[in-house]
Amino acid sequence: NAGVMQNPRHxxxxxxxxxxxxxxxxxxxxxxxxxxxxxxxxxxFMVYLQKENIIDESGMPKERFSAEFPKEGPSILRIQQVVxxxxxxxxxxxxxxxxxxxxxxxxxxxxxx
Amino acid sequence: xxxVTQSPEALRLQEGESSSLNCxxxxxxxxxxFWYRQDPGKGPEFLFTLYSAGEEKEKxxxxxxxxxxxxxxHITAPKPEDxxxxxxxxxxxxxxxxxxxxxxxxxxxx
Numbered sequence: 313n314a315g316v317m318q319n320p321r322h323x324x325x326x327x328x329x330x331x332x333x334x335x336x337x338x339x340x341x342x343x344x345x346x347x348x349x350x351x352x353x354x355x356x357f358m359v360y361l362q363k364e365n366i367i368d369e370s371g372m373p374k375e376r377f378s379a380e381f382p383k384e385g386p387s388i389l390r391i392q393q394v395v396x397x398x399x400x401x402x403x404x405x406x407x408x409x410x411x412x413x414x415x416x417x418x419x420x421x422x423x424x425x
Numbered sequence: 426x427x428x429v430t431q432s433p434e435a436l437r438l439q440e441g442e443s444s445s446l447n448c449x450x451x452x453x454x455x456x457x458x459f460w461y462r463q464d465p466g467k468g469p470e471f472l473f474t475l476y477s478a479g480e481e482k483e484k485x486x487x488x489x490x491x492x493x494x495x496x497x498x499h500i501t502a503p504k505p506e507d508x509x510x511x512x513x514x515x516x517x518x519x520x521x522x523x524x525x526x527x528x529x530x531x532x533x534x535x
Contacts, residue, residue, distance in 0.1 A: 316468075345522065354429075354512070355469070357522040368521060403468050413459060414523065416468035 316417035333389040337406030344387045349401045431526035446498040448513030461512040503533045
């Protein structure tokens with residue numbers, strides 16, 4: 313079992329570009345969560361998805377950010393027109409149905425220059 | 426609003442010097458309290474889940490306990506490899522997301 317796979321590990325974007333972060337959950341896990349971690353801060357919830365559905369996006373900024381988890385393929389977190397404040401580590405986690413704990417991926421470190 | 430506060434922010438121990446990390450929480454109906462370990466540049470690694478007051482879990486040199494207002498992570502005779510940031514998180518009933526504390530950065534010197 314390869315665990316939760318995130319790619320890329322590091323991503324550099326210029327201000328105004330788009331960032332696409334990918335997450336493949338653990339085999340058998342149908343729930344995906346995205347969290348953001350700013351330097352010296354805790355993990356902040358962004359969005360919770362199941363296959364083809366956004367269940368809770370209460371932590372997602374209203375503009376420029378979107379997430380999807382299609383029937384086939386990885387979950388994608390998309391940030392349009394990135395700004396310097398978007399620089400952070402973005403972690404994806406997954407869990408199976410009905411289980412309360414998560415397994416986290418290694419994260420994507422986004423740097424906006 | 427659900428809140429999680431961890432203390433201390435940073436802790437330096439000598440190898441073999443036991444200590445405890447604190448996690449105070451406020452949540453409207455606790456579904457679970459979770460402890461994770463995070464090494465620099467990596468994702469959080471799951472350690473324990475606690476569901477009700479009085480519950481205890483152990484793993485090697487770590488022991489987690491839970492009361493109605495706080496959780497402790499006790500580290501017995503730590504080794505340098507225990508150096509990491511320890512994160513506490515709570516999940517409220519009816520919620521699917523976890524609320525994390527800012528973490529305690531533990532350094533164990535040989």
